[in-house]
Amino acid sequence: MPIHNSEIANIFYDVAAFLEIDGANPFRIRAYRGAARTISSLSGSVVDRIAQGHDLTEIPGIGRDLAHKIEIIVETGSLPMLKELESRLPPGLKDIMRLSGVGPKKAAALYKELGIKNLEGLKKAAESGRIRELRNFGAKVEANILEEVNRGRKEGEGRSLLIKAEEYAEPLCRYLLKSKGVKKVVPAGSYRRRQETVGDLDILVTCKKGSNVMNDFTGYDDVRKVVSQGKTRSTVILRSGLQVDLRVVPEVSYGAALHYFTGSKPHNIAIRKIGLNKGYKINEYGVFKNDKRIAGRTEEEVYETVGLPYIEPELREDRGEIREAQQGTLPELIRIEDLQGDLHTHTDETDGRDTLEEMAQAAQERGYSYLAVTDHSQQVSVAKGLDEDRLLKQIDAIDRLNDSLKGLTLLKGIEVDILKDGSLDLPDRVLKRLDIRVCSVHSYFKLSAKEQTERILKAMDNPLFNVLGHPSGRLIQSREAYDLDMERIMEGAKERGCFLELNSQPDRMDLRDVHLKRAREIGVLISISTDAHWSKNLDWIRFGVGQARRGWLSSADVINTRSLTGLRKLLKR
DNA sequence: GCCGTTTTCGGCCCGACTGTTTTCAGTCG
Structure with missing residues (x-):
């Protein structure tokens, strides 16, 4: 079983944690963390890079030593250095360090002075009042530790989908804007960078002198706990568990602060x-x-x-x-208004919620010039997938509706299943009558990377294949991507005149940003679509566009920025 | 441990808040 990038990254994260407890050089620790972060954000697998003879030291932050350690991990599945650290320091110290308010120094002191090796020992020590005796510890620290241990997990831990963060950020920002003396309220951090999940919410405020905004913030209805409160920075936990940091700066510092807090x-x-x-x-x-x-x-x-x-x-x-x-070679990033239409949507004919007419109207309201109707194919029986007869009927219905629509063209389409053997779930004679075919994997997620890759490439051999739907199949926080050689898929798509989807469902966001960046380098074009099952979901396009921008895409890299005529040409292979 | 249009050695981003202290260490972002 080949080693995944995330496993290499986790080993380096663990090494960094233990080195920190061990009191090692902070810059050495940073090197391990930096390498872990870089490796987990690479678009291709490190194993492949090594197999292809690439020099790992070309990756920023990876020098000779770390490159060698990566090779050892890839060959043996583990790192002797980590084993050695684990033999000297109890693994449970990592859990202790994860508690809010406990860092490496405190964890080390608890271990060295009191012999505490894990959360259980920590709890006993706190309950018996031994912790407050230690130098630099006190009653408050002890109480905080006990509270944290009893909760079982760190406050605000765990990341939230961007859409969830929006649900909390927007009303909070409106509330803060009403606070006296406040001039600007801007969400910064990973939220502003449109990352698919955010760890916490960073909000930047500028205001006149003497503003009461900090008190208004900590007094907000939805606040469960005030973690800290100062003149320029406060941290709270909302009832949902989401952590929010508020920073207040004067107007003259607005740009520097926004830059700093955006990261x-x-x-x-x-x-x-x-x-x-x-x-x-x-x-x-x-x-x-x-x-x-x-x-x-x-x-x-x-x-x-x-x-x-x-x-x-x-x-x-x-x-x-x-x-x-x-x-001076940065791309001009794509904007929402560059999109002419959505190329993956469902209706109530399968598992969608709205009728053809309602979806068409929603597309008109958005100013789109086309909308592809792509209901499921028969294989997806739980979604009442379309067989040949029902699809033919839908084709007729779309033809009739198009006659009466102004400014909008409905494209006849399907989200057709890629079957296990790489064939498509409906016969060519009916697929041929459509304008667009989105082809997706909805079954046999557990195939090996080689089998899965070949299955999809074989499907792409069919000249009716247009767009690979949600290419990795992942669901953020609930399902891993299936094993796939994404590099080969992208090259295969490019060679055959196929496209890859960027699915904008908030828990899909599939492709990932690093894949999009790679797709742009390879030159395979992207369809940014919502996979809407409800007319309101057409608005999810903002997530897709945010992700596309994170993947460096410009309008030219995306097929649904084209006019209807231009798009039709691209869809004819 | 990484890195180099000052450097192959000697640097490595910068500040706020809390709690424990009485000038600062630790944590966090």
């Missing part, structure tokens, strides 16, 4: 380094030269002082955007 952290560190080399200090209050503020009112100013053009939030992941900005 990502590696992007910020890289920008600050460039600043340092030019003799500037950059923090959330501005850009400083000899303690004099020279910029920071806008984000553009911050970038300008380090000699860069503005970089869109979705690109700020330190994945090459700074280098391309320096060279």
